[in-house]
Amino acid sequence: MSGSGEPGARVDAAALRRFTSAVLRTYDVPVEHADLTAEVLVAADACGIDSHGVSRLGLYTLKLERGLVNPRPRPRIVRETATTCVVDGDNGLGPVAAVLAMDWCIERARDVAVACASVGHGNHYGIAGWYARRALPHAMIGLSLTNATSLVAPTFGRRPLLGTNPIAVAVPAGRERPFVLDMATSAVSAGKLQLAMAAGEPIPEGWAVDAEGRGTTDPLAGFGGALLPLGSTRELGSHKGYGLAVVVDVLSALLSGAAFGPHCLSLTSELDQVANVGHFFAAVRVDAFRPFEEFTAAMDDMIRGLREAPPAPGHDRVVVAGEPELDEEDRRGREGIPLDAGTVESLRGLAVERRCEDELGALLGR
Amino acid sequence: MSGSGEPGARVDAAALRRFTSAVLRTYDVPVEHADLTAEVLVAADACGIDSHGVSRLGLYTLKLERGLVNPRPRPRIVRETATTCVVDGDNGLGPVAAVLAMDWCIERARDVAVACASVGHGNHYGIAGWYARRALPHAMIGLSLTNATSLVAPTFGRRPLLGTNPIAVAVPAGRERPFVLDMATSAVSAGKLQLAMAAGEPIPEGWAVDAEGRGTTDPLAGFGGALLPLGSTRELGSHKGYGLAVVVDVLSALLSGAAFGPHCLSLTSELDQVANVGHFFAAVRVDAFRPFEEFTAAMDDMIRGLREAPPAPGHDRVVVAGEPELDEEDRRGREGIPLDAGTVESLRGLAVERRCEDELGALLGR
Secondary structure, eight states: OOTTOOEEEEEOHHHHHHHHHHHHHTTTOOHHHHHHHHHHHHHHHHTTOGGGTGGGHHHHHHHHHTTOSOSSOOOEEEEEOSSEEEEEOTTOOHHHHHHHHHHHHHHHHHHHSEEEEEEEEEOOOSOHHHHHHTTGGGTEEEEEEEOOSOOBOOTTBOSOOBOOOOEEEEEOOSSSOOEEEEEOSBSSOHHHHHHHHHHTOOOOTTSEEOTTSOEESOHHHHHHSEEOBTTSSGGGTHHHHHHHHHHHHIIIIITTTOOOGGGOOOTTSOTTSOOOEEEEEEEEEGGGTSOHHHHHHHHHHHHHHHHTSOBOTTOSOOOOTTHHHHHHHHHHHHHOEEEEHHHHHHHHHHHHHTTOHHHHHHHHTO | OOTTOOEEEEEOHHHHHHHHHHHHHTTTOOHHHHHHHHHHHHHHHHTTOGGGTGGGHHHHHHHHHTTSSOSSOOOEEEEEOSSEEEEEOTTOOHHHHHHHHHHHHHHHHHHHSEEEEEEEEEOOOSOHHHHHHTTGGGTEEEEEEEOOSOOBOOTTBOSOOBOOOOEEEEEOOSSSOOEEEEEOSBSSOHHHHHHHHHHTOOOOTTSEEOTTSOEESOHHHHHHSEEOBTTSSTTTTHHHHHHHHHHHHIIIIITTTOOOGGGOOOSSSOTTSOOOEEEEEEEEEGGGTSOHHHHHHHHHHHHHHHHTSOBOTTOSOOOOTTHHHHHHHHHHHHHOEEEEHHHHHHHHHHHHHTTOHHHHHHHHTO
């Protein structure tokens, strides 16, 4: 999470990547894995998803320090067909096995049009959309799913039995920017509860239940209970968000043999056990179906049709999935990445502890 | 929709299929297409999804009568790789091209592990889950998507620009019954508004907006406006339901070249134009990833873990996707299919008009 929300510093993305990689390397992480993990974390900061960026570096390093993540994994393909594979992540940092699997899909889809990979023995892999977007330069549609620590109660239940299990889909367009959906299958992420708690504010009904399974507007009670699936209540369709979370678990964990449901221990809990997170990736070559330019012209039409649609009262216009993050990426590319005071403090602590003061100085300009 | 809701008759599934097929054949539909369409429609009635069953036969036949659906289509594969195909449905009854495409996926996945198909020039294909379930006996996971008449407003919009675009996923289990998710990506289907309207009851907030884009509890105003995506409001995540609806449209229509968004004219509107509906199907062979028995044992564990989880106050237990429909299938298999008075009346009208009185007599036992 992004800490206190107070302003801290505005930093350059490249310097933030260098700092993050330097810290990771002090835990015996090889440079290529450290650079990759830094790239994924800073990509979240760069597009405004601060909850999944370097504010989490301390959690990643805590797992390394406790021996819960393997700093020098050898992820490998343990089962393979022309179109599918299963990757054993060897309990390394999440992005290491995840990018191997996504890139395998892209490489294979070049030949066989559609390919998918399920990953076991993984760890928290950052933002789901980062992997889906890798398909875009290859004129492919990308899919990225992961399970996660169970925080979400199934409809009619009161105990957290499912992760926020995100679904990310990236679709190339032509003149328009790509469509990039990256969504938790819960109504909201845990980060939103943490922000409300920090601000001392109530949460809307429909986000969480307390430990007894009753709807609550108290973020603390929600933390002691569970998040609600997308749809919030049965009447508004929470069985659908719950069902989608199960599908993500099936493809990510049941196909790969990773831990599923309440057995999955991702980043934000159980800091004394190995996580065994599961992921699922797919790449689909568009021109297997239709000439790429025809497809992207239709995507452009669809995107423009949505963006130019008449807005509801109180809104400027309809937004297309991915637009806010791509806008923020542009803005932060020009202006730098704002880190709040809490995150700066945590990075400073890591820098001192791991003797990365030089990289911190380069980052903060002192 | 299922008409007035008053009790009408309780009928045998086989007799209902025979009647439905007989009516369709009077429109020059070949017997195998008529039987298939009857099978899909009655499958909906058999599992309690009355809105998608024979109550819609009159809409199917109206399209045939007006020449808007081709009674004798020759659906064909117009583009093909080892793992993908595009099917041109030749504007026949929806199930004809849809089953061809789904079965192509299953057949191919036997060899290549994963296969998918996008269908254009289709029509309303009934319940999405019927196609996904076809993968189950083959030890595969099945996926079935379709776009539909635009009834749903995107988040921040007020005009219906997307269909209720369902997602169906069927996953085999071992001792447990399969997991079958079959969900609209809107908060609710149009059928729920129609039921509320018939009953003269208000609808919950979060289902629909009026023509000005303001939330409404008046089902009639909702019909004049738009349904809301799953999530209902931005605060509760409606941008996610909206995003999923776009993904369904991309795979179903943009890959196949079918009509998308507001251009798609499915069953319940625009009864003067050809629909050009798009669908998407996929089949994934489980044992490409993991021995089938290992996978199904894990599915059993997952399903039992959910079913036996502590319930929230006011509920008996957590329900797993597909359970209510499979229960209803068992019940109606024993007791027959209840048709309400409105549906019986509409079938009677069709029987007289199409001279299928004998089949009606066999159905109603007179």
